[in-house]
Amino acid sequence: MYFSDFSSEGAMNQERMTKISHFVNEDAIFPISTERSTINIMSNSKVRVRFAPSPTGFLHIGGLRTALYNHLFAQHKKGDFVLRIEDTDRVRTVEGGIENICQSLKETGVIPNEGIWIDEKGEIVERGTHGPYLQSKRQKRHHEYADELIRMGKAYPCFCTEERLQELRKKQQLEKQPTGYDGTCRNLEADEAKKRISNGVPHVIRLRFPEQGSVIIHDVIRGKVAFDWKEIDDQVIIKSDGMPTYHLAATCDDHDMEISHVLRGEEWLSSTPKHIFIYEAFNWELPIFVHLPLILNPDKSKLSKRQGDVGVNDYIEKGYLPEAIINFVALLGWNPKGDQEIYSHEELAELFDPAKINKAGGVFDTSKLNWMNNHYLRALSEDDYFKKVLPSFEGIDDDLAFLKRSALLVRDRLETTVEIKEVTAFLFRAGFDFQEIPLAWKDQDADSVKERLEAVREVLTNMEESNVLNIQIVENELKNLIEKNGWGNGDTLWPLRVALSGMKKSPGPFELVATYGKERALQRIDSAIKSL
RNA sequence: GGUCCCAUCGUCUAAUGGUUAGGACGCUAGGUUUUCAUCCUGGAAAUAGGGGUUCAAUUCCCCUUGGGACUACCA
Secondary structure: OOOOOOOOOHHHHHHHHHOOOOOOOHHHHOOOOOOOOOOOOOOOOOOEEEEOOOOOOOOEHHHHHHHHHHHHHHHHHOOEEEEOEOOOOOOOOOOOHHHHHHHHHHHHOOOOOEEEEEOOOOOEEEEOOOOOOEHHHHHHHHHHHHHHHHHOOOEEEEOOOHHHHHHHHHHHHHOOOOOOOOOOOOOOOHHHHHHHHHOOOOOEEEEOOOOOOEEEEEEOOOEEEEEEHHHOOOOEEEOOOOOEOHHHHHHHHHHHOOOOEEEEEHHHHHHHHHHHHHHHHOOOOOOEEEEEOOEEOOOOOEOOOOOOOOEHHHHHHOOOOHHHHHHHHHOOOOOOOOOOOOOOHHHHHHHOOHHHOOOOOEEOOHHHHHHHHHHHHHHOOHHHHHHHHHHHHOOOOOOHHHHHHHHHHHHHHOOOHHHHHHHOHHHHOOOOOOOOOOOOOOOOOHHHHHHHHHHHHHHHHOOOHHHHOOHHHHHHHHHHHHHHHOOOHHHHHHHHHHHHHOOOOOOOHHHHHHHHOHHHHHHHHHHHHHOO
């Protein structure tokens, strides 16, 4: 069985198979006699998971992790990973949201094999046999399900106005009462309801939850979680504009798309009873639920803008490598055990196990991401490194070879690709102010500095260009010079380094010489000598 | 207010009914070095509190405290 290695809950599988009733004394709770729908699906042995974001904003780090875990699980199980877009909220939908979600997933390598995707031309396309995957296109189906629910007595039309409900809520809050729908339309006569509908009275459709008893959710991460029905509000499933709400749409779509495992954020845990109610009403087989711990701001609230960048594209633009982002995000809430820190996407897929996901939320703290990004930057081949980093040099200098040497010079100390411009700026500066940064080492006098720099100039002048570009040869030559004259490293190398960098702290003199090349290095040294 | 979830170094985490509670990032001290970074070697740093169960609890149970999510005709 595909769920057999959820090692945590052997019994859970048993229960899933025998399909326990979640209702207590069902007949008493559902007095309206209905035929139970029997749309049983065959037990699907293939793992099918989905990431179902709404295009109400750009893909953020939390969404990426949810998508990634779905992806890793699908890869691990050789199952399907579906991307569905939940665009049922017309007012909050953001222009370009779908494109951004697809693009961010694409750039980080979290690629679904079914559903919505973006092609090379940037066009949104749909792939797969369970479509449409744009939720708004499934409206007809959602209405069929809603009608069926009404027929079964599991849902009812509600004519309460938003204004009245808002006032009700306000009053409840003021009186410190639990907020919730007061059930005004719950027991409306069928004839009366029909009359109002045909008269065009605006209405929504609500689920009719049991008034007593409880539901138990079996969650892979959290085990059994119980809710009392009486705490749960009759949920709107069709809005007055005819659009379904998440609860109906996602549940029905998951079923229609034969989703076997629902991996989603923990914020959905408390509405899962509503979804189970729908599965039960239709006698559908439940998926396995995996509610992921939240990713948190530094103050431990749910991750949000306001407290820093959270968009995946923000991090891409800042110069974080996809491998680093994926590695970091994967380990935020899950860990394959052991002391390893660096994992490739393939390794993650190989090792991924939902049963080992943490319960507690995790703070998104970028300091480790920086370290990781530096690690991946250093692991890149030179060519790949140049591809990532050279665009930041646009318009700075025409000498490509020099730019490449400059990029290599600072590679080890780079945390993100975009900071390269700032870190290498001194290399391209016209001249330095040696009044500010002393060329002299400790209490060295000016004559000594001059002597050393002139000697270095002579050595470099007599070297072949190709040798000047070789760090090791430069080092050998200059160390010979120092030894021959009985000088100290400090009183020769410090002035040289400052002459070349104009800074107290910089890369070493040998690598600087080799980065500049003969002509540029000599220019720097000359101007330093002149300043003395 | 109600419901539900959660709790190991600052952060991400590992571990077990018996451990000097491990690793990583960050911080920090020293070494290497002309400076910085790298690199190497150290250091500080955690089981929220209180009750049980047990020979033994950080681990299992309960309570408290703290944090969080949800509480929409948003997802």
